[in-house]
Amino acid sequence: MPASPIKLITFDLDNTLWDVEPALLRAEQAQYLWLQQHRPAVTRKFNPQAMRDFRVTHYKQHPELAHQISAIRISAVQAMLLAAGYDSDNANAGAQAAFDVFMELRHQVQPYEQALDVLQQLSKEYQLGALTNGNADIFKLELGDCFDFSFSAEQVDASKPLPDMFHAAMSAAQVDNHQVVHVGDNPHHDIYGAKQVGLFTVWMNSGDWRWPRGEPADEEISKLQQLPDAIRRIEAKLA
The missing domain is CATH 1.20.120.1600 (Four Helix Bundle (Hemerythrin (Met), subunit A))
Structure with a gap:
């Protein structure tokens, strides 16, 4: 089986892995x-x-x-x-x-259904990174065991959609932009920001929102259980 062209999956945290409100x-x-x-x-x-x-x-x-x-x-x-x-x-x-x-x-958040199972599954095949504009620390949660690294806007002094966090992730994982999928709930901060630096994107649309405008994400999911298949579809397009 040929090696996957995708090497890294990065995740927004709030409202992507859990409902933060x-x-x-x-x-x-x-x-x-x-x-x-x-x-x-x-x-x-x-x-x-x-x-x-x-x-x-x-x-x-x-x-x-x-x-x-x-x-x-x-x-x-x-x-x-x-x-x-x-x-x-x-x-x-x-x-x-x-x-x-x-x-x-x-930090007393309730992860979305099967979040841990999905992250554990993906972590066996890919590097995983957390990229957040907020101040949650993924390593204070059980989910953190699945992640290789995390960057916040505080650390890089720049919030998504600015490119700094995305570049930091690529540097940490030692990958190029075409080897990365970013998963996030915010069309502007996550999807637009990631696309501006050439990453593949998955929109986590848990609220059944209509896409606002502009170029849509490569894939759209409403539940994290759908993410592995979405990644596979991106990989299939690259094969």
Whole structure:
């Protein structure tokens, strides 16, 4: 049997391997409760919606942290704590502790059905890499045992669809662009971004969305169980 022309499969994480919204909601709630207990003045000044609104404004005011999702989240809480009257030391320590609470819950995700089985199967034939604009660490999850490496926007200081993460993955795996398939849920960040550097693409469309516009992915799936067959179809076109 001839060797596969595909050597590397890269994956987005949030909403590609799991639905991230429930975990983010729980994490936000846990962080607010921690602040309510340990820095109560800030929760008297900001209710949860006001905190979200403040964070959006803070993000816009700090474009230099656009790709540093953890740093900007900590920075926003620091600013709220200062606005609530805490001194610098209390604001800094409180923001970091609140972020630690957030991150613990942020990683309590429920992978999509058969995600582990599919990744274990693929890892026997291909290198696997994780590429995320978020701050999830795949190696904190059981799924991480299937991956060879991971890159985040924070690490490379550039978010998809910028090419930096895709180039980092190719360098780590020592492969060329025509040997890579990228799997992701976001048409712009994942599919457009990967295509711009010449990768093959699989759109994870778990919500039955209509393709927005532009060149579609090479393959489309609604469940991870369909991914191995999608990879095979890409390989067949290259044979």
